[in-house]
Amino acid sequence: xxxxxxxxxxxxxxxxxxxxxxxxxxxxxxxxxxxxxxxxxxxxxxxxxxxxxxxxxxxxxxxxxxxxxxxx
Numbered sequence: 001x002x003x004x005x006x007x008x009x010x011x012x013x014x015x016x017x018x019x020x021x022x023x024x025x026x027x028x029x030x031x032x033x034x035x036x037x038x039x040x041x042x043x044x045x046x047x048x049x050x051x052x053x054x055x056x057x058x059x060x061x062x063x064x065x066x067x068x069x070x071x072x
Contacts, residue, residue, distance in 0.1 A: 001067070003028040003040060 007027040013020045030038035030051055038051030053060060 001030055001032045001037070004031050006039075 005026060006029055007025075008023060009025040011022050011024050013022075025041060025043045028040045028042075029036045030040055030049070032053070037053055038049065040047065040049040053063060055063070
């Protein structure tokens with residue numbers, strides 16, 4: 001599976017002749033074998049994700065656990 005960026009929201013501030021930019025949110029499609037199977041969004045402090053996939057409870061649980069493994 002991979003994330004394909006769909007949208008990004010950026011806030012630009014101009015103050016005292018200085019420009020700053022901050023990404024405030026990003027929306028993605030979740031793609032598996034060239035098929036969109038879900039969506040994800042990231043904002044400061046949280047994320048949300050919705051995915052549809054075939055399989056029984058054990059198979060889906062294993063896939064979710066694999067997705068959420070964080071490398072340090």
